[in-house]
Amino acid sequence: MLIKAAILFVLVMVGLAFFGRLRLPGRKPPLLLRKTCKQCGRPRIGAGPCPCGKA
Numbered sequence: 001m002l003i004k005a006a007i008l009f010v011l012v013m014v015g016l017a018f019f020g021r022l023r024l025p026g027r028k029p030p031l032l033l034r035k036t037c038k039q040c041g042r043p044r045i046g047a048g049p050c051p052c053g054k055a
Contacts, residue, residue, distance in 0.1 A: 037050040037052060039052060040052040
């Protein structure tokens with residue numbers, strides 16, 4: 001019985017991991033999660049403006 005519960009738990013965790021990694025097409029990340037500046041392409045760290053001053 002304990003083995004069945006462990007296997008069920010692992011299957012549920014695999015299902016959650018699968019749906020957690022699922023990316024919907026056409027959905028853009030929020031502005032604060034964008035990795036690079038739109039204008040200069042430099043990596044953005046934190047929520048402040050880009051050092052280039054354009055975005």
